[in-house]
Amino acid sequence: MRICVFLSAADLDARYTRPAREFGELLGKGGHTLVWGGSDTGLMKVVADGVQDAGGRLCGVSVDFLAARARAGADEMVIATGLAERKRLMLEKSDAVVVMVGGTGTLDEATEILELKKHGHTDTPVVLLNTDGFYDGLKTQFRRMEAEGFLPRPLTDLVFFAEEPVGALAYLEESAGIR
Template sequence: MNICVFLSAAELDERYTRPAREFAELIGKGGHTLVWGGSDVGLMKVVADGVAEAGGRLLGVSVEFLADRVRKVSDEMVIARDLGERKKFLLEKADAVVVMVGGTGTLDEATEILELKKHGHHIKPVVLLNTAGFYDGLKQQFQRMEEEGFLPLPLTDLVFFAEEPVGALAYLEESAGTQ
């Protein structure tokens, strides 16, 4: 399975890197391919290193203005013209999406994929990995949107909130069998 992971390129502390390494190892040992932003810095590097060390494949999609941060060794690397094209390529290559901790770019990617899914343009499973409660506030906001009628379908049809890496991958593997 090609698993697209949206996440930060920032250098983060152990409460975020440990679960990221664990998830990466699960991807690699499961024989899956990591589809990611292609950067060789921060949390992106942690995940790419972990997948590669565990025997998984790496498919990166970067952008021209980040060429100096591109991972030098991967199974495939695509360079997009801009962030919009990058997101398009990432989603085209993916069988499933996992949103890990990140900043505004990660949040942009997460909300775009959920908007596409809400309108039936993306039927792939989406997991929000809520490491260290990072997305508790977002989960609460989504629940409010659902309760107050802002979502045309149940929140559980849009996204699965996983608290641990093993739960995230188990959901993806189970969902892949029903797609």
């Protein structure tokens, strides 16, 4: 399975790097391909290291103004002309999406895939990996949106919240009929 991971390229502490590394290792051991922003910095590097060290494949989609930070040695690296093209390519190359911790770029990527699902333009499984409660506030907001009629589909049809990497991958593999 080709799994897109949206996450930060920032250098963060162990409470975020440990789950990113663990998820990467699980992907690699499972024979999956990581589709990610292509960066060789921060959490993007951590998850890619985990995948590669465990025997998985890497498909990076960087963007022209960040190409200098692209990971050398990825199995595939595409350089997009802008952020919108990057998102589109990442989603096109993926069978599933996992959203890990990140900033506004990660939030933009997450809401785009959820909006596509909401309108029936994709049935791609989406997981928010809620590391250390990072997405608790977003989960509360989504539940409010659902309760107040802003979501035309049940929240559970749009996204699965996982607390640990193993739960995230188990959900994706079950969704794809793997196991």
